[in-house]
Amino acid sequence: MQRSYQLTFAERTRLPALGRERLLATAPARRFADGQFVQHQGDPGDAFWVVVEGHVLVGRYAEDGGFTAFAVLGPGDMFGELAFFTGIPRQADAIASGPARLIAIDRPLLRSLMSADIGWAELLLRSLGRQLAVSLDIIDADRRLPAAERLARLLAAMAADADDGRTVRATQQQLADLLGVSRVTLGAALRDLTARGQIERGYGWLRIATPLPPAG
Template sequence: MDLLPLEVAKKVRRDSTLVKYTDGQFIQSRGDSKPGISIVRSGAANAGIIGMDGSVSMTTLLGPGQSFGEFTIFTELPRTHDVTAVGETEIYQMTATRFTRLYDNEPQLSRALLKTALMRSHILLEMLDAIRRLPIRERAARILQSMSHTAGNPNKLECRQSELAYTLGVSRISLNRGLKQLAELKLIELGYGEIRIPRPALLSDWVANHCNPAPLAS
């Protein structure tokens, strides 16, 4: 929403239905085929995939102003993730019909969606690289940095360590060790069901210095 001009953002809110969700309530389920776009107004939305055994592979945490479900309108594909509310959450829900009508009349919507899609693609590639190449400490730092960009509140991520471990493909014990090392470096603070990032810029600098591949020799 921050990428839209004020008047266009007002039209998006006008053409949407505001729906309230309680903590842990499903906002959408993987496989749903009804097209539409969702935008977080307040609270947060946890996007991931829930396995048959109840395990959760968390993809990202979406905060106020972040959207999801756009591809259901443009590609006619079913939804790929389970999305649940984190705390009391409000979501603007817009049907495909209303969105398409607004999209055809407001080119700024196209620009905002394109920039959002490219940013997400960049974050995804960074995460895949981290999973393939980096030690657990650096891997955890990079995914926390990526999540802080989308969570709405860059200083606090509401997520369980078990979900984060499953997403990274490591044991909870190994992840806990890596997170404690980051905490000792004063990059994060560990809490119950949350990870705090007191200085996001410091974490970003650390990731840039420790997680990026070495430059090619000239």
């Protein structure tokens, strides 16, 4: 789980590297250790986050211990705008996946950012829009596609973010959580894809046979 990706192919809206640097000049980044909670479900949403370094798993822990994953975010990704703008409490937990650095943008900071740069409002609308598009894709895929097909898509998305564009570093349990299926089903889907020659299985990694052509 080293890389960031969302659970579908939708493109992301990221804060450009340049903007991130300017942001860092005005706001200090907070550091989070692996597994540390960045936000808890139910918290008041008095700030939203920009990932500077590392990765963040966003999802929802249920009271019975179950977990529903929504996305894994990486540098330049934003999250937490939902609660920030609607006033409803945090809808999801966010946990650092590996050491991470994030900037919290609260209301005073946002005001100063927006006065300096008009583009912020549109950037935020775009970010929320992308998150919604991804969510709709997940709903549609969950309802209509079998696990193996959803897994193939997930792996393609994850591989696109990997160093070599082909090798995904994740355990089967992690993949199962992301897909919302049991480890047994995930294992069966992997066996399926392997039999069809679409992937190669390893201990803690998977390699896809035909990575997507690198996009712009």
